[in-house]
Amino acid sequence: MAVVHFSTDQRQHTGGISAVTVNAANVRELVRQLSALYPSLNAHLVETSSTAVAIDGEIIPDPWLEALTETSEVYLVRPLAGG
Template structure:
């Protein structure tokens, strides 16, 4: 199962630092997380520019990206600056 690591902001919605989720793609993973943690889903929608990193690599268009049983997934809030 893929392991999802939550940021400090996301932990306010999940109450945990990480969770193992069975999902074949990032889309399935997000769907499962949304069902388990509805307020997390609202948080991700509010921060719609959330990026996804899989095994330390930022994925530009992640929704169809395949996950393996050893995937480490981070939902990363983008940095702002100028």
């Protein structure tokens, strides 16, 4: 099962939980399961549609169908802005 790590600002939507284990075949399924567990997190991710997904230390440009393994470490990252 993949371990999903939440940023500090995402934790307000998870009741303070910093990580959760999810059994999902790909990122799309993972997001669906997270949405069911934490409905306000789903709204947060939709509002910040530029959220990047990092799997095992690599940011995936188009992550929705990216396969997950039992040992995947997933981070939902808000990109840095600036100039």
